[in-house]
Amino acid sequence: MHYFAIAPAECRLHHTGTQSCDSQTEVFGRDRVIDSFGNLHFGTFWGLTSQILYVFVGLAPLVLFLTGLMMWRYRYKEKNRQQ
Known part of the structure; x- marks a missing residue:
């Protein structure tokens, strides 16, 4: 369950006109960290x-x-x- 909106793939457009995207494993790792903040905020982790x-x-x-x-x-x- 996501408490914060995160795009499934994070891509950035640089000032040079090139585009770089993070790998899916990095995005999933960040999703897990962000989801843990929601559990911590609402006190549902234990x-x-x-x-x-x-x-x-x-x-x-x-x-x-x-x-x-x-x-x-x-x-x-x-x-x-x-x-």
Whole structure:
């Protein structure tokens, strides 16, 4: 399955008027790499395991923000009590 559009054969027209084409094996290798980006983006490379991992990684910034806010509030309250 292709997530990005790639031509089956890549040919380029040079400024000299000549044309060069990549071999099919190079194109297929690039297709495989491009397809792996789609799997990585959507988290489907390990199936359900990678999707669960993505949920925890996605929630990590929220947890870090909340714990940092709690630590800051605790420190702020301690300063006000001492004054």
